[in-house]
């Protein structure tokens with residue numbers, strides 16, 4: 196197996212805009228780094244095996260101001276290489292990419308498929324799509340870059356041998372399956388509201404169903420129309436919230452919020468629930484569970500050395516009870532890791548998850 200450097204045939208730097216963004220721990224936001232002002236820092240960021248944030252707040256925050264939410268990035272090179280390997284792209288293939296971003300991955304795909312192949316890449320943000328078209332042309336590649344919602348795929352150029360998505364989804368859009376040839380592959384970060392996503396590789400079948408395995412943990416930004424919403428428990432809600440105590444210890448709580456432990460399974464069993472973990476100070480940590488739609492929340496407040504810990508629950512759902520029950524299920528099922536899961540999407544759109552095999556006793560529709 197070659198290293199990721201050797202598998203990336205196109206240099207990254209020409210695709211990176213002159214202004215990029217980095218975390219600012221002091222504010223919890225993102226600050227700009229400009230190539231014109233600090234070329235050394237810019238080059239370090241481009242050379243590192245790390246994602247680079249290339250846009251914040253859908254482009255509404257301009258350089259020099261504080262960004263709140265990353266909205267486009269150039270992915271981590273080693274992950275880009277791993278996804279290209281998992282996608283198994285051959286010379287002459289027709290490939291659809293969702294999430295053009297900088298255009299770097301579209302260039303890598305174009306290099307893979309060669310002159311006989313064809314790459315289409317869809318980007319929702321018109322300004323990003325335009326920049327990517329320019330960078331691709333400058334680098335000598337000519338994939339078709341379409342401005343639009345990638346959830347629709349791109350029917351005029353279908354069928355595709357491969358569809359790859361570089362943003363994450365909670366459900367596999369039906370057009371992706373319809374636009375992939377039987378035997379073709381869809382590779383996408385996929386997951387639930389609860390935690391991070393698994394890189395999921397589905398094969399499309401003659402009957403227009405698709406199935407395959409979940410894999411490594413990947414942290415991609417959500418496609419624009421499937422972003423999460425947060426809620427903030429109000430003081431008067433806290434006053435009337437149901438108050439109990441949990442018998443879970445620190446290790447069990449750690450497992451509940453960790454992807455490679457119980458978090459992936461909990462997300463598959465507790466719909467529309469998102470968690471946050473916040474260290475308030477050296478001795479206090481807070482885990483919160485939110486369901487924005489039903490305006491339900493739960494809060495577990497951990498105080499060092501003072502368990503059992505207090506649980507507040509508010510709203511029509513008892514989210515802590517649901518998550519706790521899913522945790523017990525995970526433990527009783529032998530603590531399945533995310534890579535033991537698979538997903539089948541039937542022609543009617545039902546998503547069914549299973550452990551180890553599609554006909555396993557452990558399978559359920561989402």
Ligand SMILES: C[S@@+](CC[C@H](N)C(=O)[O-])C[C@H]1O[C@@H](n2cnc3c(N)ncnc32)[C@H](O)[C@@H]1O
Nearest residue numbers: 267269294295296297299300319345361418419
């Ligand atoms: C991680 S970046 C993509 C990285 C890119 N492949 C590269 O090589 O630089 C994700 C991109 O998906 C785009 N995106 C988000 N929602 C989308 C949607 N519904 N359709 C198409 N693109 C979308 C974002 O604007 C962002 O540019």
